Amino acid sequence: MNQQSMADVTQAPALALSGITRTFSEGDQPLHILNGADFTLAAGEMVALVAPSGTGKSTLLHIAGLLEKPDSGDVFIGGRNCSDLNDEARTEIRRNDIGFVYQFHHLLPEFTALENIMMPQMIAGLARKVAAERAQELLDYMRMGARAKHRPSELSGGEQQRVAVARAVANAPRVLLLDEPTGNLDPVTANYVFDALSALVRASRVATLFATHNLELAARMDRAITLQDGKIAPFKPQG
Numbered sequence: 233m234n235q236q237s238m239a240d241v242t243q244a245p246a247l248a249l250s251g252i253t254r255t256f257s258e259g260d261q262p263l264h265i266l267n268g269a270d271f272t273l274a275a276g277e278m279v280a281l282v283a284p285s286g287t288g289k290s291t292l293l294h295i296a297g298l299l300e301k302p303d304s305g306d307v308f309i310g311g312r313n314c315s316d317l318n319d320e321a322r323t324e325i326r327r328n329d330i331g332f333v334y335q336f337h338h339l340l341p342e343f344t345a346l347e348n349i350m351m352p353q354m355i356a357g358l359a360r361k362v363a364a365e366r367a368q369e370l371l372d373y374m375r376m377g378a379r380a381k382h383r384p385s386e387l388s389g390g391e392q393q394r395v396a397v398a399r400a401v402a403n404a405p406r407v408l409l410l411d412e413p414t415g416n417l418d419p420v421t422a423n424y425v426f427d428a429l430s431a432l433v434r435a436s437r438v439a440t441l442f443a444t445h446n447l448e449l450a451a452r453m454d455r456a457i458t459l460q461d462g463k464i465a466p467f468k469p470q471g
């Protein structure tokens with residue numbers, strides 16, 4: 233890599249989407265869910281994605297997280313165009329550079345909170361001891377330190393989601409994608425999980441895109457966006 237292209241990559245946004253299209257079909261009618269979506273997300277930035285059900289939020293997150301390919305358009309992670317990468321390279325980027333949190337925690341039921349957070353680190357090749365230390369640190373940060381040895385079924389919904397957030401950032405990803413992570417929680421618990429998450433985002437400078445129907449939470453993020461006719465548009469959560 234020459235000096236110019238290295239500078240381009242280091243100064244690049246954590247995530248950039250360019251001209252993303254995705255069409256599904258409904259019977260014999262095409263459904264243009266994404267129709268030229270453009271978006272950039274900087275390190276340490278926290279952006280709310282607020283849009284009515286069925287407009288394509290999950291589809292957008294799956295494409296941004298390299299879980300699905302768009303019909304056309306490009307996804308850049310840390311300035312690297314991921315469009316033409318093979319499955320192995322995409323999996324590698326997903327493992328190292330992207331964290332996901334979903335509405336339901338998807339923690340492994342037979343493992344403790346600590347082990348759940350160790351898992352992605354060990355898959356990425358870290359030694360057990362190092363992974364355990366980092367997992368405990370993250371649990372402490374999420375004010376879950378005393379629950380390290382509990383299995384998911386022994387934790388409340390809010391606690392499970394805090395473990396899921398800790399697991400998602402365990403490998404220090406560049407980009408954190410959250411698909412309604414508080415959708416299943418009462419408002420007080422949702423706020424509590426959000427507080428812990430935003431402290432973590434500020435401290436780690438992970439670029440965060442957070443799909444939510446909760447306008448109060450959206451108003452607390454750096455900015456909000458919506459999907460309009462398959463494109464990204466700014467959104468004002470209040471007023």
Ligand SMILES: Nc1ncnc2c1ncn2[C@@H]1O[C@H](COP(=O)(O)OP(=O)(O)OP(=O)(O)O)[C@@H](O)[C@H]1O
Nearest residue numbers: 256257263265283284285286287288289290291292
């Ligand atoms: N694999 C697929 N095949 C066909 N249609 C699909 C597929 N995936 C999504 N869709 C359709 O695309 C539209 C957008 O779905 P998506 O899940 O992205 O919406 P969403 O905004 O996340 O909705 P919600 O807020 O309800 O989760 C929906 O109408 C959905 O039925």
